[in-house]
Amino acid sequence: MLDKTYRPSEVEPTHYQAWEGSGAFAADPARGQPPYTIMMPPPNVTGSLHMGHALTFTLQDVLIRFNRMNGRDALWQPGTDHAGIATQMVVERQLEAQKLSRHDLGRQRFIERVWEWKAESGGTITRQLRRLGASPDWARERFTMDEGLSAAVRKVFVDLYKQGLIYRDKRLVNWDPKLHTAISDLEVEQREVKGHMWHFKYPVDGVDDTFITVATTRPETMLGDTAVAVHPEDERYTHLVGKMVRLPIVGRLIPIVADEYSDPTKGTGAVKITPAHDFNDFEVGKRHGLEMINILDRDARLNDAVPEAYRGLDRYDARKQVVAEMEALGLLDQIVNHVHMVPYGDRSGVVIEPWLTDQWFVDAVTLAKPAIAAVETGKTRFVPKHWENTYYEWMRNIQPWCISRQIWWGHQVPAWYGPDGHIFVELTEEAAATAAAAHYGKAVDLTRDQDVLDTWFSSALWPFSTLGWPEQTPDLARYYPTDVLVTGFDIIFFWVARMMMMGLHFMGDVPFRDIYIHALVRDEKGQKMSKSKGNIIDPLDIIDKYGCDALRFTLAAMAAQGRDLKLAESRVEGHRNFATKLWNAARFCQMNECHPVAGFDPGTVTETVNRWIAGKTAEVADKVAQALEGYRFDAAAGAAYQFVWGTFCDWYLEFAKPILQGADEGAKAETRATAAWALDMILHVLHPFMPFITEELWTQTAPRDGALMRRPWPSLPGLHDAAAESEMDWVVRVVSTIRGVRSEMNVPPAAQLAVLASGLAEERVGWATTHRDLILRLARLAEFDTRPDSNKMAEVLQDGAAQIVIDEATLLMPLAGIVDLDKERARLEKEIARVEGEIAKVDRKFANPDFVAKAAPEVVEENRERREEWAAAKARLTEALQRLSGA
Incomplete structure (x- = not known):
């Protein structure tokens, strides 16, 4: 006999061990069933299970278990990502505790220490996935730094380089002055900051007492200005286009150029152009052939490209000094309080610099074209469909992809430099040496590029590298392309798009037929979960408290397409x-x-x-x-x-x-x-x-x-069985309706009522007779009269009754002596008035354009939902009031 109480904490580990130990999760191509494949988005090896993971992996596991039961050879490919910067930071913090740095160890020993950490502590996330009930084929677990995956990374890099699709260039990147590396857009956190807008006057050269005023949030970057831009149709400045201004403090002459980037409606309409320190200015600089002057070093201190008095200063100290000097020169027009977004490194916590530096780039524009076409032609579809617009928007405006990182943990770039800087990109150092000897006519010493590749580069290969590519394995032929990718919208750009590009380029087919994009898990008020707000819900705590199944079912039940989960x-x-x-x-x-x-x-x-x-x-x-x-x-x-x-x-x-x-x-x-x-x-x-x-x-x-x-x-x-369904559904309808009206009218649970049913079809009279005992017991009735005479009906109506319409019949529920009808009417009318007041409050908010325009989206959505709830309540109350008959 089952225990009285279900105890998840005792049951869950037992069954999971049995499943995994028996090989129940394993794909089995030998059984000849049609394949069904999902690639697990590899969580960071440093990670711990959060609610976003819980949603993603629950939905994947639901699909895998369902398709496994449906006779498919289901492969859920598991693995973890080496998480370059995050993992390096974990190990560096450990070294700091020992008063060591990675440079004290040297590159090789440091990497060995990372591998040691990974062996000891890197399995936390996969252990936690087991607690969630995830059923991937653990025997196939991969790691993005496995030798097999590393071989795939090297081949992709070398092939793309030799095809002209990877190149080295000097461009702006997101530079982290603390970590001393370029980082991806995903690792940049935009924070709203209360700052200032400084208005500086730049003197127009050769025209006495004529200035052009520019506004900037970063005064220190003016030392690297190489132009001032105005809109070509801005009549205030058209006579100045082509003239030069003398850059204050520096003394350099820079041109006034016409460019549509300048917005005549913002600020002064004239913008300073610093191509080496702003992504938009960089594009303006390229259009006008402007000099690109880098004024910062890797620590965000000013370098030798600025006047001597500023060299070596921290960027913020330099800012104060620039403002003070401009004021002393009489060229500070005004300072305006200004709220704006500032980029911070999500791991280092410092302000990120757009920095001009030599990096490795992928020609994403070329690779994006087939990936765009694949969605346009339906080879891959987004669910919900509207996410394809987000995909198109980014892919059609894609920029070169910076793939190099100035850290040690990761896939080292397979590039070597000859004595004159000539680059040799090969799969191995031996192949590079052979290529160099052929190039120089003799053996030469080569220096390997010290950079490693962006983590997203290796994870872009995940759908095929995990299946054995570049070898043409049976698994690759069987399980690629995969059936569906389940992921969040926040990595459509960083991972989904790049897997599409790489899969089509190297496999000749899309990596997945469907891309299911799930929404965010928010708190009950619709707020994004964050440590600072203190509203994080830990899935492991929830599992401990309520059991894994309760959490999984909740996440699935709330996963409506296109709507965040509260x-x-x-x-x-x-x-x-x-x-x-x-x-x-x-x-x-x-x-x-x-x-x-x-x-x-x-x-x-x-x-x-x-x-x-x-x-x-x-x-x-x-x-x-x-x-x-x-x-x-x-x-x-x-x-x-x-x-x-x-x-x-x-x-x-x-x-x-x-x-x-x-x-x-x-x-x-x-x-x-x-x-x-x-x-x-x-x-x-x-x-x-x-x-x-x-x-x-x-x-x-x-x-x-x-x-x-x-x-x-x-x-x-x-x-x-249509007949059985009609009959029993009718019984359910009668009982549940009577129960609902009893509740609406505040009829005491113990009250045994006599319900009169008139107008019943003959067939239903028979059903009522057959199931009379059920109806009486379940609806708590003393009588269910299916053939009342008209006098009795009139008498009940006169005394006071609730009228109920079910299909063709009218049911009367006598309430005299059981419910105070006048008091009940008054209660219902009062409650309707209260609900109408709540609806009016919400309507007034929506009538205010400022509320809709300025309120946080989750607040607007919460008010919409609240109004729907009030409207539904009003309908129920009004219906209850209408049921009451009599005096």
């Missing part, structure tokens, strides 16, 4: 209660000897309630399957929830009780077998969402051959 702990608690409901239903079945019967055929049952539940069970299996095939996780979970809690537990088991307690042994045996069969089908349907409790119930409710997760998905054609 996660409240109460939602998880509610789904823990759902697990408890399922557990109690299984105990009820056990206690009533509802055991699975070998060879049971639900198509042969004769009892109406059993024919009804058999059809409903088949229906929910199809509904859940169809929803999952369309990535409508919320609809799938919702259909399962409604069937299990409502149809099976609240209705079928209640309908079955009289039979199970009755004297008809044939009906009893059939109902026991049907209930056990329906419960088994429920365990199948819920398994992808709630793997642990379903496997536990599968194991405990009967002797079984094999795990539930290896069982096929229910395919139950021919069980729909």
